[in-house]
Amino acid sequence: MGEEIRSLTEVDRLLHEPSRTVIIAILYAVESADFLYLQREAGLTKGNLSAHLSKLEEAGYVEIEKTYRGKIPLTLCRLTEAGRKAFEDYRRQIKNFIEKV
Amino acid sequence: MGEEIRSLTEVDRLLHEPSRTVIIAILYAVESADFLYLQREAGLTKGNLSAHLSKLEEAGYVEIEKTYRGKIPLTLCRLTEAGRKAFEDYRRQIKNFIEKV
DNA sequence: GCAAACCAGTTTGTAATGCAAACCGCAGAA
DNA sequence: TTCTGCGGTTTGCATTACAAACTGGTTTGC
Structure with a gap:
């Protein structure tokens, strides 16, 4: 029992932050x-979204492409393979915890 | 879809910290x-356990009884009804998120 | 033409956090 | 006495998440 419970302390802290979990979950579904x-x-302010995206990009979990829609800046985000895998791992760990407790 | 995902940002931050989730999960099982x-x-250092317990106590989630076993100090912890309910709520929210994504 | 408002984001300021290391009081041993 | 645990607590610090202020550029109103 103990092992299973303690394992939760090893989750990816980057993904365990709710705002980021939500961002990643959305990207996981839509691909771009x-x-x-x-x-x-995600229901976030621009500032917070920007900050969270920077962290996720830094971690190699999302790719950010800055382009234009006409003359207006457009920032496109997509999950990388690493991000996809990290989210699946995270999800599995959480699920496992929830079930075993 | 959106609603279900965003709802994760409303989880109880006190319980969403892995160390504390683990503490509460243990207390949920043993009652004392x-x-x-x-x-x-829980696999924590004394310092961190002490700090986390203080927060949980402050929130009214655990009761801490300081007593003695012979002449040695003994700190007993148990979940309050509020803590029990908070954990159940937390668990339900997380489970719901995991399932809907 | 030019100021004011707007758009799509970024940077900054700050209070709160989690962790490790230092600390504390007490009991028993030497 | 002094020393060595034991059972915790407090302190120091680097990291954080969020909100508010800011930026670079575009459109609108006059």
Whole structure:
């Protein structure tokens, strides 16, 4: 029993932050989203979304492509393979914990 | 879909910290545990366990009874009704998220 | 033409956090 | 006495998450 419970302390802290879990979960579903879509869908302020995306990019979990829609800046985000795998791992760990307790 | 995902940002941050989740999960199972048992079982240092317990106590999630076993100090911890309910709520939210994504 | 408002984000300021290391009081041994 | 645990608590610090202020550029109103 103990082992199973303690294992929770090893979850990926980057993904264990609810705002980021939500961002990643959205990206996991759609495969590509622009900044504003992500903001609406995740219910975050621009500032916080920006900060969280930077961290996720730094970790290699998301790719950010800065482009334009006409003359307006457009920021496109997608999960990398590493991000995809990290999320699946995270999900499995959490699920395992929930079930075993 | 969106609602279900966003809801994760409303989880109880106190319980969403892995160390504390583990502490509470243990207390949920045993109904009463002393400091050192908890420390071993949760795999925490004394310092961190002490700090986390203080927070949980402050939140009204655990009761801490300081007594003695002979002449040695003994700190007994148990979940309050509020703590029990909070953990059940937390668990339900997490489970719901995991399932819906 | 040019200021004001707006858009899509980024940077900054700050209070709160989690962790490790240092510390504390007490009991028993030497 | 002094020393060595034992059972915790407090302190120091680097990291954080969030909100508010800011930026670079575009469109609108006059």
